[in-house]
Amino acid sequence: MRNLFAFFRRFRVFLFFVLLQVFALYNYFTYISYPKSQFLTTANAISGSLLETRNNIVKHFNLEANNKALQAENILLRKRLPESYMKIQNQTFKINDTIYEEQYDYIAGEIVNTTLTRRNNYFTINLGAIQGIETKMGVFSENGIVGRVFYVSEHFSLVKSVLSENINVDVVIQPSGIKGLLKWDGKDPEVGFISGISNDYKILIGSEVITGSGSGVFPKGLSVGKVKKITSVEGKPLWDVHIDFSEDYRKLQNVYVVKNRLQKELEKIEFAIPSEKE
């Protein structure tokens, strides 16, 4: 017993160091895969309001550019209204019937905090459970997709951005409709990757990349980026497609959160697929 105490006294500094170190690293590695509490994130009330104050000061610097972007989007939407079409054939008219059902709902929000240089970059937005945000909802801006909601507190939520390792958004390369999964290698915030594309497809540089509708997280057809470069994966019959993101994440401020009204139904039906056992 005395030896034990002597041991503790002798190595107390090192043991204290190991204790704190284990706590920090354990917290880090478990959090990446599964968020438990809001204690150590920017979604907690104190951090959230501090960063929101900062954002309230800084956001005015980009006001003009943001206004222009919103105006451009308004014009685009206005063009789609029936009022801006001239009737060419008098027989056709729009019928509001039950064939269409509204599937996606959008909630507008603002980015409060971003990081860009990390391996997994999270954005904090000023929308929370009160506004009806839930985890796994998609987030996009007027220029492209942003990420998926990772953790929600009362007034804020964390978005795991496309600038993180295992984001895996399903995307489609236009015009041929090749499907792939979007990834990021942790280096350049302007360049993403699509992996798992068989090299018997022909892909043109500059082709548009948009979201697919497979997972129901994003509505189909949101812009993601453009194909920049194609390299072959060594030893495998696959392409590695480099894409230029259409959104500049450094300047990002206004975002929309996608609420899929049919998400529950989609998950329920996909849950019925029997899992493969070997």
Added chain:
Amino acid sequence: MNIITKYSVRFLILGLIQVLLLNQLEIGFGIQAMIYPLFILLLPIDLGTIPLLFLAFVLGISIDALSNTFGLHASSLLVLAYCRPLFFKVFSPRDGYENIKEGSSYEMGFVWFLWVFGGLLTIHHFWFFYMEVFRFNEIIFVLQKTAFSVPVSFIMAFILQFLIVNKPK
């Protein structure tokens, strides 16, 4: 100024600059500037290692809570704090640390500051970037990120030091 007030003010200044300014800065080449280790360097030289580790942990966790790193900053700052007494011993001046209060470049000179703070920062940055990636086959990328970030952090911290440390009379 009371010693507790002095260090609390430094804690707040360095923490807020890190979180509100430097975390949002994207310079390119994977550069990420981190200046908060300066707080640990400037703590009193005769401070024991256990309070040193405790303060490092508190500062690290506060930075983590504001930048979504979930404990990564705390972990690397603990490594830095654990190495500090070792560096102080190796680069100890000829007469020891008598009459010297803190390890600023005013009191210790630029060469000492460069070796000690530069060395500690390199360890801190390497640990941070390596733990973040956590893959041995990307070690070149980690080393490159460390090599680019350390000079930027060092220069920023060196300039900032003149703003928060009073010149001894």
